[in-house]
Amino acid sequence: MSFDVLARDMFETLSTEQKAEVVDFIVFLSTRQKKARDSKAVRDASFPFDCFAGGLSFIADDFDAPLDDFREYM
Secondary structure, three states, X not given: OOHHHHHHXXXXXXXXXXXXXXXHHHHHHHHHHHHHHHHHHHHHHHOOXXXXXXXXXXXXXXXXXXXXXXXXXO
């Protein structure tokens, strides 16, 4: 039995209220998927290049050392 037939058969056994919930959930998932797709397209379009695409080539030896400006807070 294919998924479509099984889903349709299961859907038909539900009450009217449950069918409405299923449809609402499908609309919710579809909207969330579209928003994710659109935000990825915007993110990709707004930043035309990736400065770290080749990897980070240099990190200073004292990268994790405390900064002198914040010494009084430590």
